[in-house]
Structures are given as C-alpha cells and as structure tokens.
Amino acid sequence: MLKRLIRGQILSWIPVFAASAVSMTVIFLIVMVSNQITVYCEIYRSAFFIVPPVSSGLLGIVLPAMGVCFVIPPIVYSYRTTRQGSDAYQQSAYGPHTIQRVRALVGLVMLLAAFSVAYLVGVVVFAARYGATPEADPVILTDIRTGVEELYGYYYRKVAELIYYLPVYFYLLLALIAQYGINCLACSFGNSKATQFILMAGFAAVGSLFLSAPATFISQAIKDHFSYWGDVPWALDIVTACDYISYYAIGPFAPVRLCEGVFDGLIGTYIGPEHPLPEAGGHAIAAASFHVGVGLPCFVYALFRKEPSGELAGVDGTSNAFLSLIPHFAILFAGILLTTVAYSRGTRILYTGILLAGYYALLAVFRHDFRLRKIDWVALALIATTLLAISLGYNPKHSRTGW
Amino acid sequence: MIEISGLSKYFGNHRAVNAFSANLATGVIGLVGENGAGKSTLFRLISGVYHPDAGTVFIDGFPGYSKEAKARVFFLSDDPYTPHGMSPMQMLAFYQGLGNFDTDEFKKILSTFGMPFDRPVSSFSKGMRRQTFIAMALSSDAPYLLLDEAFDGLDPLSLETIRGELLRKAGKGKTIVISTHNVTVLHRLADRFLLLSNGRLTKDGDAQHLGVEFIKYQAVFPSKIQDTDLVSMGYRIVSFRYVGSVCHFVALDEYFEEEPIRNKFKPLLLEKVPIDPDELMALEMLLAKSEGGADDA
Numbered sequence: 145m146l147k148r149l150i151r152g153q154i155l156s157w158i159p160v161f162a163a164s165a166v167s168m169t170v171i172f173l174i175v176m177v178s179n180q181i182t183v184y185c186e187i188y189r190s191a192f193f194i195v196p197p198v199s200s201g202l203l204g205i206v207l208p209a210m211g212v213c214f215v216i217p218p219i220v221y222s223y224r225t226t227r228q229g230s231d232a233y234q235q236s237a238y239g240p241h242t243i244q245r246v247r248a249l250v251g252l253v254m255l256l257a258a259f260s261v262a263y264l265v266g267v268v269v270f271a272a273r274y275g276a277t278p279e280a281d282p283v284i285l286t287d288i289r290t291g292v293e294e295l296y297g298y299y300y301r302k303v304a305e306l307i308y309y310l311p312v313y314f315y316l317l318l319a320l321i322a323q324y325g326i327n328c329l330a331c332s333f334g335n336s337k338a339t340q341f342i343l344m345a346g347f348a349a350v351g352s353l354f355l356s357a358p359a360t361f362i363s364q365a366i367k368d369h370f371s372y373w374g375d376v377p378w379a380l381d382i383v384t385a386c387d388y389i390s391y392y393a394i395g396p397f398a399p400v401r402l403c404e405g406v407f408d409g410l411i412g413t414y415i416g417p418e419h420p421l422p423e424a425g426g427h428a429i430a431a432a433s434f435h436v437g438v439g440l441p442c443f444v445y446a447l448f449r450k451e452p453s454g455e456l457a458g459v460d461g462t463s464n465a466f467l468s469l470i471p472h473f474a475i476l477f478a479g480i481l482l483t484t485v486a487y488s489r490g491t492r493i494l495y496t497g498i499l500l501a502g503y504y505a506l507l508a509v510f511r512h513d514f515r516l517r518k519i520d521w522v523a524l525a526l527i528a529t530t531l532l533a534i535s536l537g538y539n540p541k542h543s544r545t546g547w
Numbered sequence: 548m549i550e551i552s553g554l555s556k557y558f559g560n561h562r563a564v565n566a567f568s569a570n571l572a573t574g575v576i577g578l579v580g581e582n583g584a585g586k587s588t589l590f591r592l593i594s595g596v597y598h599p600d601a602g603t604v605f606i607d608g609f610p611g612y613s614k615e616a617k618a619r620v621f622f623l624s625d626d627p628y629t630p631h632g633m634s635p636m637q638m639l640a641f642y643q644g645l646g647n648f649d650t651d652e653f654k655k656i657l658s659t660f661g662m663p664f665d666r667p668v669s670s671f672s673k674g675m676r677r678q679t680f681i682a683m684a685l686s687s688d689a690p691y692l693l694l695d696e697a698f699d700g701l702d703p704l705s706l707e708t709i710r711g712e713l714l715r716k717a718g719k720g721k722t723i724v725i726s727t728h729n730v731t732v733l734h735r736l737a738d739r740f741l742l743l744s745n746g747r748l749t750k751d752g753d754a755q756h757l758g759v760e761f762i763k764y765q766a767v768f769p770s771k772i773q774d775t776d777l778v779s780m781g782y783r784i785v786s787f788r789y790v791g792s793v794c795h796f797v798a799l800d801e802y803f804e805e806e807p808i809r810n811k812f813k814p815l816l817l818e819k820v821p822i823d824p825d826e827l828m829a830l831e832m833l834l835a836k837s838e839g840g841a842d843d844a
Contacts, residue, residue: 152644155637156630228628234596236645237618 146246149238153250160219161254168208168262175204176270200411202312202403205266209259209320210396217327218340220251225336245447248328252443255324256317263316267309274306308411312403319399319432322439326395329446346472348395398435401428471506475499475527493532500528548572549593549620549691549722554602555746556588563588565746566602571691571724575717577733578726580743581832586726587625589743590693594622606691621646621689625696627680632667635679639686646687653686660708673700678709685712691722698729706732734824742828744835761785761830762800765793766808767816780807785830797822797830 179201223229223243233243330347334340405428478499503524508514516524549571556564564585578586591597593604595612604611606619630641639653657664660678668679677700684692698706710732717723727733733740742750774787774796783799793816809817822830 149644152641155633156641159632223628226628228624228626231591231596231622231624232628232642232645235594235617235620235622237614238645239614239617 146238146242149243149246150250153246157250157254160216160251161258164212164216164255165258165261168205168212168258169265171208172201172205172262172266173269175201176266177273179270179273200309200312200403200408201266201270202407202411203400205259205263206316206319206399206403209262209316210323210399212255212258213320213323213327213396214344216251216255217324217331217344218337220247220328221331221334221340222337223247225334225340241450244332248443248447251328252321252324255320259316259320260313263313267306267313271306271309305411308407312407312411315402315407315432316399318436318440319402321443322436323396323399325439325441325443325446329442329449332446332449395435398428398431402432404428471503471510472523474506475503478502496528496532500524503527548607550603550605551593552603554589554592554599554604556585556592556597557600563746564592564599567743567746567748568602569741569748569751571722573717573720573722574738575713575736576722576724577730577737577740578724578743579728579730579733579740579828579832580726580835584743584832585746586743587695588746590622590624590695590724590726594620594693596622618646619689620691620693621684621687622693623680623684623695623697625699629669629676631669633669634665635662635668635682636664638668638679639683642683646689648683649686649688653682656682656685656712659712660705674702674705677701678705681709681712685716690720692716692724694723694725694727696727697725698727698732710736730825730828731823742831742835744832749835750831760800760834761797761822761827762803763795763797763820763822763826765795765816765818765820766814767793768812768814772812776812777808780811785833795820797826799834 218225221244223233234240236243238246326347327344330343331340334343504516507516507520551570552568554564554567555562567585567589578589580586588597592599593606593611595617598612604616606616609615609619630638633641635653635657636650639648639650642648643650654664657679660682662675662679662682668676671679677698681694681697684694698709701709706729713723713725713736725733725737739753740750741748771789772794774784777784777787777796777798782803784796785799786795786797788795805817808814
C-alpha cells in the first residue's frame with residue numbers, strides 16, 4: 145500500500161517537478177549561453193589588456209536552486225495548511241508521520257532531479273561552447289592589476305577547468321538537501337502558509353545571526369588571521385546588511401558565497417570586485433560546512449519529528465500557536481540589521497537596549513499580556529548575550545578606539 | 548460499530564463539539580444541525596483529522612486515530628481535496644495512495660451517474676465534482692462512510708440516483724452518516740437522525756420520532772392576532788406568521804389545546820396541518836437553539 149502512496153504522490157508532484165526543472169534550466173541556460181568565454185584583447189591608454197573567460201556561471205544555478213528550496217517545502221507541508229489537504233491526508237490510515245516522511249522525501253527527489261536536469265543541460269551547453277572556442281585555450285594570464293587603474297580590484301588566475309563542475313555538482317546536492325531540510329523543519333512547525341514563510345525566514349535569520357560567529361572563528365582559524373577592518377572581527381563597518389547576510393550566512397547564501405568566492409575561481413576566472421574580507425575564501429568554506437552540517441540533521445529531524453496534533457489548516461487547536469514565534473523572529477531580523485547600522489560599540493550597546501525593549505513590547509502586543517514568562521527571560525538573556533557579544537567583540541589586531 | 552463517548556473539541560475558547568456521545572451502527576444516519584452546529588468538526592474527530600480535547604472514539608473496538616480505526620472510516624468533506632488537472636481515474640489513483648477503493652466499482656458508479664472519465668475533475672461543475680467524490684466514497688472499502696454536506700449542488704435527478712446508490716450500499720451493511728441541509732431527501736433516506744446544536748447532541752431518534760412534539764395550525768381570525776396573544780395564554784409558540792389573511796403557527800404539542808383559542812378569538816378557520824420535513828428540521832433546530840442558547844466556553 146505504501147507503493148500506492150508514493151505513486152500517488154509522484155503523480156501529484158509532476159507539475160511541481162516540471163515547473164522547477166524548466167525554471168532552473170531556463171535561468172541557468174541563459175547564464176551559460178550568455179557567459180563570455182571568448183578571449184579578447186583591448187587597448188586602453190596605450191596599455192594592452194587580455195580579457196579572459198569571465199565566470200563559471202554557477203550563480204545562474206545556485207541562486208534559482210536555493211530559491212526552489214524555499215518553494216518546495218511549503219508545498220510538501222501544504223496538506224497541513226488547507227482544510228481540504230488536512231481532511232484528505234490526516235484521515236489516512238498511514239497516519240500523519242508516514243505521510244509527512246513520504247511527501248518530504250518525494251519533494252526532495254523532485255528537487256534534486258529538477259536541479260540535476262538543469263545543471264547537466266547548462267554545463268553541457270557551456271562545455272560545448274567552450275570547446276568550440278579555441279582562442280580560449282592558450283591564454284596564460286598574469287597579474288595585471290598593478291598600474292592599471294581601470295581594472296583595479298580585479299584579478300585573474302587561469303582559464304576554465306571544466307572538471308570542477310563535477311565536485312561542485314556533488315557539493316550542491318548536499319547544500320540543497322541541507323537547505324531543503326532546514327526549510328522542511330521550519331514548515332513542519334507552521335500550520336498556515338503565512339506561518340510557514342515566517343518560520344523559513346526566521347530559520348534563515350537564525351543561521352545568519354547566531355551561527356555566524358563560530359563560523360567566523362573557524363574561518364579565522366583556517367586562515368590564521370583576524371580581520372583588519374572594523375572594531376570587531378565579525379561585524380565590519382564597511383559591509384551593508386546585504387553583504388552581512390551574504391558573507392556571514394550559514395543559511396541559503398552560504399552555497400552562493402562558496403560558488404562565488406571559491407568555485408568560480410577554480411572553474412573559470414574570478415573577475416568580480418575584490419572581496420572586502422581577506423579571509424573570505426576560508427569563511428565561505430566554513431560557512432558552507434556549517435550550512436551542510438546543520439542542514440542535514442535538520443532534515444533528519446524534520447522526517448522523524450512528531451507533528452503536534454490539532455494544529456492544522458490554520459486552526460490553532462492548542463495554546464501553542466506558532467504565530468507567537470513572530471516576535472522572536474522579528475527581533476532576530478532587527479538584530480542582523482543592528483550589526484550593520486551601528487558603527488561603534490557604544491551605539492551597538494544602545495541599540496541592543498532599544499531592541500530588547502522592542503522585543504518586550506512585541507511580546508506584550510502579541511499576547512495581550514505584559515507579564516513575562518520564564519521562557520521569555522531565557523530568550524531575552526540569550527538575545528542580549530548574543531547581541532552584546534556581537535557589539536563588543538574581540539579583535540587582537542585592532543586598536544580599541546571604537547567607543 | 549462506532550462508539551463515541553463524551554467527545555469535546557475546543558478552538559480557542561469556542562467549544563465546537565460538546566460532550567457528544569452516541570453509538571453509530573449500520574444503516575443511513577442523518578446528522579442535522581444549523582450552520583456552525585459542529586457537524587463537520589464531529590466528522591473530523593471521528594475520522595481522526597482532529598484530535599479531541601476530551602472523550603473517546605472506538606471503531607469496531609479499535610481506538611480512534613489508530614491505523615485500524617482510520618482504515619475503517621472514509622470521510623468526504625464538504626470541499627474535498629481535488630488534485631489539479633487530474634481526471635476521475637487519475638484522482639482515484641491519487642486517493643488509492645491514501646485508502647482502499649474498488650476501481651471497477653468506481654467506474655460503475657461513475658457510469659451510473661453519467662460522469663465523463665477523461666476531463667479534469669477540477670474543471671467539473673460543483674454538482675459533477677460532488678457526484679465524482681460520492682462515487683469515490685461509495686467505492687471505498689471502508690465500512691463507515693461520513694459524508695459532509697453530501698447533497699450540495701446536486702440536481703433532483705442526480706439526487707435520486709445517489710439516493711439509490713446510498714441505499715444499495717447501506718443494504719450491503721455499510722454505515723453511512725450524512726450531514727446535509729436537504730432534509731427532504733434525508734428524510735427519505737435515513738433510518739435515524741442525530742440533531743446537533745451548539746456542538747451538543749440534542750435529539751437522537753428515528754424519522755417517526757422527529758417533530759412529534761410540534762403541532763402546526765392554520766387559522767383565519769376575524770381580526771389579526773399576535774404571537775404574544777397566544778404566549779400570554781400559556782402556549783409555547785415556536786413559529787408564527789401570516790400568509791395573506793391566513794395565520795400559520797407551530798406550537799409545542801404538550802401545551803396545546805384548541806378550545807381556549809376557539810373561545811377567545813372565535814376563528815373562522817382553525818385546522819391542524821402536516822409539517823413538511825424541511826420545516827420540521829428547522830423547527831427542531833429552532834427549539835434546540837432556544838433551549839440550549841450560546842455555548843461558548
């Protein structure tokens with residue numbers, strides 16, 4: 145009978161697979177077809193430049209694939225968010241746990257299959273184009289940064305090494321399972337589409353904020369040095385909120401960073417702006433390792449956790465309504481932004497105080513109650529400690545003048 | 548047999564089902580009640596979609612929500628899940644993954660209903676979709692069928708066909724519990740009625756027992772009277788209205804005597820008339836509501 149369940153699920157998932165595969169393939173193909181692979185020369189102010197192959201085009205697949213990781217889990221758990229779905233599935237003799245597992249695994253297979261199709265098509269097209277461009281082969285690149293102001297901040301290493309697409313593929317499979325697993329866990333807590341998206345965003349924020357510090361330390365251990373910028377090692381003054389999430393993410397941007405910062409240079413020739421972090425490569429590896437290391441157990445937990453009863457189709461049957469998580473996640477987002485807008489330790493501490501007051505106000509508004517529970521005190525203490533650690537930090541190579 | 552004892556379910560502070568107890572054996576059972584009475588919630592509790600806050604359900608001796616119990620019940624909700632773009636046969640294949648259905652029986656019933664086999668169910672009209680799902684429910688091997696708002700959107704011809712199929716299945720030993728607002732059809736179908744009001748079981752009996760407490764009259768008075776005139780005389784009036792010059796009123800039988808009315812108002816006409824099933828059920832609901840009042844915890 146389980147075979148029939150799987151068959152029925154696959155049948156109903158075919159449109160999702162088709163839409164995912166087509167969207168990823170189209171985006172990746174556009175990138176791989178338009179990727180510049182012709183080596184050409186140009187003369188500027190009497191200087192001679194060689195413009196080599198630009199990039200591996202990996203961002204063309206990793207970004208849409210990570211995006212699909214945020215689309216499929218809500219579909220996997222959609223049976224819990226609509227009355228029709230919960231009526232159909234919850235009454236089944238399999239029970240909610242078996243159905244949850246089967247749907248999560250079928251969704252994963254669909255995701256990986258759609259990704260594999262898109263990846264294979266894109267890489268084959270790119271390889272064909274590259275092979276048909278003989279001028280690309282004999283180019284030997286040298287460091288041409290010095291004295292060329294137009295290309296300042298750019299550096300070149302070598303021509304394309306297509307073989308690296310293979311390990312990247314296997315890494316991306318792992319990264320997709322990890323991100324899919326994190327989002328599945330988030331969605332398994334939600335009982336409506338809104339709460340599922342809030343929880344997914346919240347889990348991404350948890351990754352970016354709370355797990356960034358240890359990843360940074362590991363990165364520093366790898367590269368054996370601290371950052372020279374900023375007054376704290378993991379909250380640089382020069383990065384924007386977007387950079388922060390990108391460079392420090394343990395969440396969905398970790399694979400993006402690894403592809404951009406490491407694999408891009410291995411396969412093609414990195415031509416992006418010089419990275420603001422000297423330990424960027426090491427950090428990208430550390431963050432991506434954390435992402436996979438955290439994501440895979442999340443998926444296993446999502447598969448085996450027992451659903452709370454009576455929390456279906458947006459109906460909060462118990463007092464454990466997940467909308468109550470909104471204040472916690474709101475504060476996490478605010479915390480991330482705080483680290484990017486406050487330029488000194490003094491202002492960070494001030495903002496931390498404002499943030500905690502805001503957190504308390506949000507809790508009171510959501511619960512219609514000004515009293516704090518024990519668990520709230522624990523949460524407040526955790527958030528305060530983390531934010532203060534980020535605010536104060538420690539950087540042995542920096543003169544402490546940030547106050 | 549489905550044995551339900553003290554079943555209760557809360558949504559926040561609202562008590563949707565309130566200490567419901569009943570045994571459901573074979574035959575067709577009608578579950579009636581006003582909108583929001585708790586019929587759908589009760590079905591969801593029996594079929595294991597919801598977990599109760601109190602009370603127990605046993606299905607053929609197996610505790611509710613166990614695999615064995617769930618395998619014995621098929622619940623067809625008022626708005627069932629329709630996978631997009633699937634034909635009736637593809638939809639059955641999808642639902643085969645969630646329960647056991649007899650494909651040949653499904654085809655046979657669909658043919659009886661005159662349903663197309665090749666068009667997507669999601670493109671069907673409401674009535675056609677309903678017939679397709681009822682065909683699926685009737686082809687289920689579960690001995691207990693719970694059909695919520697079973698006759699919604701069905702034309703009289705389809706209703707008659709479905710009534711025949713339901714009776715055929717009930718004759719083969721299935722227990723079919725039907726909730727519907729089409730009481731006339733239910734009256735010709737159900738052996739037993741459960742009346743639900745504010746989540747409570749307010750009446751449980753066969754069709755003959757329904758409405759025995761009501762008495763309906765039509766009367767023509769020389770001058771118009773009000774319901775308060777009758778109430779002040781000690782009558783318990785459930786319904787009172789004029790159609791033209793004819794006054795129609797329903798009173799509780801146990802308090803009713805004609806003579807005081809004849810003596811006081813000298814009616815030109817005062818005669819007892821039968822109550823049709825739809826009105827009867829409405830009166831039952833009205834009475835249950837007036838006796839029960841609001842019941843939010």
